[in-house]
């Protein structure tokens with residue numbers, strides 16, 4: 375405990391890892407704490423049936439809800455977290471997702487922040503993770519101020535909003 379760190383980050387998934395990347399470049403001394411081991415490299419890493427259907431890497435933890443009922447939380451404890459398993463599809467939420475959404479089981483209240491608050495941060499993340507894809511085909515999507523780093527953008531005349 376004689377070591378000094380500017381920041382201690384608990385968990386090394388997308389959240390902790392991204393934070394470590396940004397703070398590391400800002401010159402901060404960082405300690406990353408991770409409860410999981412390194413994911414063993416094996417054939418099943420690339421097998422969606424093993425990962426998804428068989429839950430090969432899901433923790434065997436039991437958690438309890440507010441009424442004491444046990445449930446399996448489907449969490450992954452590894453260096454890299456659940457992010458070691460993820461499908462690498464990085465979508466933005468739509469502007470409408472931040473408002474109140476009425477589901478069959480009841481309303482999901484509006485967020486205190488909206489799409490525009492997140493837009494610059496989405497852009498930073500997309501550049502960090504080299505997101506690529508097409509923007510402009512789905513009119514419910516929000517605006518991209520800078521565009522995707524590796525995007526194939528539709529010509530303006532083909533944009534659905536221009537039809």
Ligand SMILES: Cc1cc2nc3c(=O)[nH]c(=O)nc-3n(C[C@H](O)[C@H](O)[C@H](O)COP(=O)(O)OP(=O)(O)OC[C@H]3O[C@@H](n4cnc5c(N)ncnc54)[C@H](O)[C@@H]3O)c2cc1C
Pocket residue numbers: 384385386387388389390391407408409410425426450451452453454455456457458459460461462463464465
């Ligand atoms: C099979 C699969 C496919 C997915 N595909 C996609 C996709 O295509 N696109 C997408 O956007 N999302 C996808 N997701 C969801 C995405 O992976 C998660 O939302 C994301 O990884 C969560 O990142 P996180 O940093 O919040 O948590 P995690 O990546 O789970 O990281 C949390 C970390 O904290 C550690 N930890 C927990 N408790 C402690 C403790 N007490 N002390 C120390 N460390 C601790 C854990 O071991 C873990 O490493 C997918 C998820 C799965 C499982």
